[in-house]
Amino acid sequence: MSFSIRRQWIVSRADRIPGLRGLAGAVSGAFAFAATARADAPMTLFSPADPQAQSIYGISLFVLAITLGIFIVVAGLLTFVLIRYRQRPGDDNREPAQIYGSNQIELSWTVIPILIVVTLFLTTTRVILGTEAIEKPKGALEVTVIGHQFWWEYHYPKLGIVTANELHVPVSDAQHPTYLEVTSADVTHSFFVPRLAGRMDVIPNRVNEAWIDPPQPGLFLGQCGQYCGTQHAKMLLRVYVQSQSDFDAWVKAQQQPARQDFSSDPAAAEGERVFMHNACMNCHAIAGTAATGRFGPDLTHLASRDTIASGAVPNTPANLRQWIDDPNSLKPGCLMPSMHLDGHDLDTITAYLSQLR
């Protein structure tokens, strides 16, 4: 057999690449792993903040370790064969011994993967059952989450509270978690706050159940996890876990109807009139007034929130004014139309809404 063409294919030093690649893979894997433990990544999967997320974290480390082990072994073997059995210069051109198979070897690398699969399956099942198949404790706080394009509606049915975009829950233990019943008013969304729980899809015409049980106060960030239209990217989530006393204070404040007395603030008083005489009340509700629209977020205690537009921008009077003037300038493609108010009306409405703590 002629090797005259074959000589140009003979391995050069540069073709150590196969081995290097395996090494690079392992190094970058370790690098990635180390990097993900940083705390300045508020949605990292590697910083669980409650026992449920902790159990997911535990099994994730387990499977990462197993897959890393498999990678090291198989990639190591691959690297070895490619270097050890490469055709060397001055080779004698004979074909190597042709080996067609071996039943024992096939069996070994069938049985061992099956054992690994069984192990992974059993550990996974245990976590699934521990999350999805447990009874709701009687002391659970019930919250209804309704996904909209592109904001979140929250009801606390037993507390008589309706709010939007920023979820407040108390610290929990096993007997008093927060149970979320999630559904959608329009398209499919997903409730995704990784440090507290795995995501749960928010599907119209279907009610799903999820729960969180954070033991420590804090602010936890997330965002919609299922593409739902133009502003899917800015349908952000903010979960405020508060101590029991702080939560009770928040509940009390939220249960009050909206502030009505603006005798000390004529701009806000005029703003209330502008609000009630425009189409605002068709979409928005303010408890205690004639505004009972449910298409958009409840504004009763708008000024108590840190952000507007479902987390897209901080809740400042300037942002609020710009939002009302032209929502698409802050969140292009959102469903709130510009109300085409003149500058004076915008100022007074902003003054009014900024007083709704």
Add this chain to the structure above:
Amino acid sequence: MSTIPAVKGVDETQATRRARLPARVIHEWLTTVDHKKIGILYIGYALIFLVIGGIEATLMRIQLAQPNNHLVSPQVFNRLFTMHGTTMIFFVAMPIMFGFGNYLVPIMIGARDMAFPRLNAFSFWVSAMGGVLLYFSYLGGSGLYAAGSAPDVGWFAYAPLTAKVFSPGHSTDYWTLSILLSGVGSIGTALNIVTTTLCMRSPGMKLSRMPLLVWLYLVMGGLVFVTISPLTAAQIMLTLDRYLGAHFFDTQAGGSAVLWMHFFWIFGHPEVYVLILPAFAFMNEIVPVFSRKAIFGYPAMVAASVGIGFISLTVWAHHMFTVGMGAAGNTFFVFATMVISVPTGIKIFNWLATIWGGKVIFATPMLFSVGFLFQFLIAGLTGIILSIAPFDWQLHNTYFVVAHFHYVIVGGILFALFAAFYYWYPKMTGRMMSETIGKWHFVLFIIGFHLTFDFMHIPGLLGMPRQIYTYEADRGWGSWNMIVTIGVIFQAAGILVFVYNLVRSYFAGKVAGPDPWDAWTLEWSTSSPPPDYNFAVLPTVRSRRPLWDLKHPEDPDSDYEL
């Protein structure tokens, strides 16, 4: 060079290219029913869309390189990712696999053509029209600025986002109809592949002597039948919803969003096996030749391939771990998904054992095959990671998933395709592709691939969702996204070098002769390119490697095959 002793019927008269009128050439290609030309038409078509889909990806990557970027509006970005995904799956990967299958399956079994040549041509042209229809959508609506009427519902188009009330206008309909057309073409091609394989093998080629490539295309063809049907049904139901007042997926009227998910993923998961099985097929032919050894464990490889085909039909709801199926449903799909890793692992181990004890020749096809082996291993392992349902509740719809499936499709399937190009280009054109340029292609592309898709896992692990046109600056995702974007430059350079190599080699490549790689399957026993009738005389097939038997009459495979 080949050393086939005096095989009668290697037709050398094709060596000279007669000058012909361009009009005649174009007419011949437009009306051909020859499987080889149709194969090349599919491949060329797919390469054009590969470049277009790559441009869409590049625009997205530039937009995402930094938080709160303004290269494109959210409306345009959402159209870009929908078009990119739809293009790459339906108008790049499917056609290119059908193209190679069309070219190789008949010739590797010693047949003269596919069983139904006119159906073959029809299948190509109707699929091609699907792609044209999809891209016509950019010109619909208000025109190209803000991307016309291109669909923006994501490549899997979840209901009820696709309902008329949430997607007014025609963008969804372009998506639906173009996929419907492409599905018709897929069924036709699969029909040809399966019938040809079962009915037109040359004498002596029992099923247990078929090249593994042909086995894998047989399984792929069967899988296409089963998988395209629910997709077509779903498209029809969606169109009925949108235009004739049906409510299959219309949740406002009691329909089910989850029903769409089931239909789509019963298609969508086997679909990715439809794409990977031919990649396995190429590896099964290329790795042995460049290791100078027969494939290790042919019966196990056949069993694993068929097993993968069947099991792939049972795992679809691992795309739905987060919809609230309940513990029993989630557990079943965890199990099925993990089970499929066993035959897949067997294939990797068998390739390893094929190389063991061989003589590895690092020609360009083998370089890409080695890339495939490492990268497909990693892709499979990230798949196992995703099969852990509780971990998937965190990882679903994040960039970890995007990194995983691009690792399979680019790191696995595209690398196997590059290997197949370099390996079979001499057969298709009669010229070798340049080895030097090929090595440049390999180095540039693999650097770009790893920069992009290795580092893409990290934003996923840090919680970054997919299908978002921008992201907050305080999430810690920005610098990783920048690295991911830089990799695009190298990949684009690699593709340009590849296209240059394809074109240049056609005119200036070294003449290949019938068997430049000293290989063992039937296609290497005829001239390069083959005559229209493929073979004048077929060598007798007494084993899985008929040309090995001819070259080594003292040591034929038939004495040793298991």
